[in-house]
Amino acid sequence: xxxxxxxxxxxxxxxxxxGEAVLQAIERGGSYGRxxxxxxxxxxxxxxxxxxxxxxxxxxxxxxNIAFTLNATTxxxxxxxxxxxxxxxxxxxxxxxxxxxxxxxHLRQHxxxxxxxxxxxxxxxxxxxxxxxxxxxxxxxxxxxxxSNVNGLIQPIGAIKDAIGKTPIMIDxxxxxxxxxxxxxxxxYIVFTGHKSLMGITGVGGFYAKNxxxxxxxxxxxxxxxxxxYEMPSFxxxxxxxxxxxxIGIAALLAAMKNKPEPQHTHNDTINIINRLTARPELxxxxxxxxxxxxxxxxxxxxxxxxxxLCEKLYTQYKIETRSxxxxxxxxxxxxxxxxxxxxxxxxxxxxxxxELDYLYNCICNI
Amino acid sequence: xxxxxxxxxIRQIIQAEKLCKAANIQxxxxxxxxxxxxxxxxxxxxxxxxxxxxxxxxxKEQLKPIIYER
Numbered sequence: 035x036x037x038x039x040x041x042x043x044x045x046x047x048x049x050x051x052x053g054e055a056v057l058q059a060i061e062r063g064g065s066y067g068r069x070x071x072x073x074x075x076x077x078x079x080x081x082x083x084x085x086x087x088x089x090x091x092x093x094x095x096x097x098x099n100i101a102f103t104l105n106a107t108t109x110x111x112x113x114x115x116x117x118x119x120x121x122x123x124x125x126x127x128x129x130x131x132x133x134x135x136x137x138x139x140h141l142r143q144h145x146x147x148x149x150x151x152x153x154x155x156x157x158x159x160x161x162x163x164x165x166x167x168x169x170x171x172x173x174x175x176x177x178x179x180x181x182s183n184v185n186g187l188i189q190p191i192g193a194i195k196d197a198i199g200k201t202p203i204m205i206d207x208x209x210x211x212x213x214x215x216x217x218x219x220x221x222x223y224i225v226f227t228g229h230k231s232l233m234g235i236t237g238v239g240g241f242y243a244k245n246x247x248x249x250x251x252x253x254x255x256x257x258x259x260x261x262x263x264y265e266m267p268s269f270x271x272x273x274x275x276x277x278x279x280x281x282i283g284i285a286a287l288l289a290a291m292k293n294k295p296e297p298q299h300t301h302n303d304t305i306n307i308i309n310r311l312t313a314r315p316e317l318x319x320x321x322x323x324x325x326x327x328x329x330x331x332x333x334x335x336x337x338x339x340x341x342x343x344l345c346e347k348l349y350t351q352y353k354i355e356t357r358s359x360x361x362x363x364x365x366x367x368x369x370x371x372x373x374x375x376x377x378x379x380x381x382x383x384x385x386x387x388x389x390e391l392d393y394l395y396n397c398i399c400n401i
Numbered sequence: 402x403x404x405x406x407x408x409x410x411i412r413q414i415i416q417a418e419k420l421c422k423a424a425n426i427q428x429x430x431x432x433x434x435x436x437x438x439x440x441x442x443x444x445x446x447x448x449x450x451x452x453x454x455x456x457x458x459x460x461k462e463q464l465k466p467i468i469y470e471r
Contacts, residue, residue, distance in 0.1 A: 272410050
């Protein structure tokens with residue numbers, strides 16, 4: 035039985051081909067570019083095939099505008115610290131993670147950036163009607179967390195984009211990419227990670243920038259291109275990929291995307307367990323108000339037990355793995371009125387069966 | 402005679418190799434000849450007779466090859 039319910043931290047298990055790809059990559063050897071022997075030609079080809087596959091998922095034409103990084107946090111730092119903040123104004127969605135909020139706080143302290151939170155409903159869903167009345171002409175960037183890592187709410191990106199018009203928009207797709215469709219053609223910046231819904235391994239993330247010339251690099255170094263110059267190349271992805279990339283992790287990510295598992299439970303099964311838990315008098319469930327906006331993650335608070343006590347009991351009594359606390363998203367918890375204690379988070383995997391969801395429900399009820 | 406094809410970066414070399422193979426044009430990846438460029442990356446080498454066709458295929462995909470005689 036799969037008792038791992040912490041897939042918003044990192045997905046587990048992975049498709050078996052992911053492990054095979056890691057082993058093959060280690061046995062094959064090779065790096066990225068720089069030389070012209072077969073093992074490196076192969077591993078370089080895999081990196082570029084993976085970049086093309088990410089472009090395909092995002093629905094963007096120019097895969098060269100996708101750069102690989104260590105993780106989504108590095109990607110968001112490259113964008114937020116690389117932008118020129120002319121108006122010194124950013125709007126953020128109410129469920130942002132600290133991967134966004136901490137770089138912004140750094141910019142607030144050192145560059146006098148003003149940070150405003152977008153109007154929203156009780157569950158953190160952005161209020162499109164109120165948003166459409168905000169004048170955005172002196173705004174540098176709007177940042178939206180596509181899928182919350184606390185209550186699983188999925189924001190309506192298309193409607194938000196329509197409401198803000200030509201104001202640049204950045205999407206944090208850390209939780210959503212691989213689970214939810216995102217038509218990125220109209221989006222200026224997207225950050226993602228490979229080890230959550232995309233089901234690769236840790237150590238690979240990245241970002242898409244529609245116009246990469248808007249960004250200064252954050253990391254400087256060798257790229258295997260323009261090697262006679264001490265300056266970074268002007269073109270993408272080289273401009274943002276100094277140093278040797280994680281070719282093994284990227285090979286694993288490609289294998290994960292090629293072998294995406296068929297979900298063994300339906301969206302209705304997820305909504306069903308959420309509704310059954312909501313009916314329990316001792317529990318408060320933190321979720322999207324509408325099932326249409328609900329992802330595979332939700333949170334629980336208990337009337338008698340703290341989130342950490344509930345987390346500990348689920349593990350020690352039933353071996354159920356979950357995560358308690360603030361989930362590095364204090365803004366989200368302030369929005370949901372679960373700050374500072376936080377919540378217990380349940381994050382499902384496509385491998386979970388309805389039987390395992392039933393088991394989870396029974397264990398929570400038996401605590 | 403052969404031709405050496407230089408491109409902007411590694412990604413474009415991989416793209417170009419793929420495009421040539423799809424068009425049944427034999428190309429190989431070699432280290433960038435040091436007398437042509439200070440790049441420490443990859444270049445393509447192809448038979449002289451194929452260079453016009455290669456240039457056409459690559460430019461159609463917005464790539465900008467620089468072609469030298471070997």
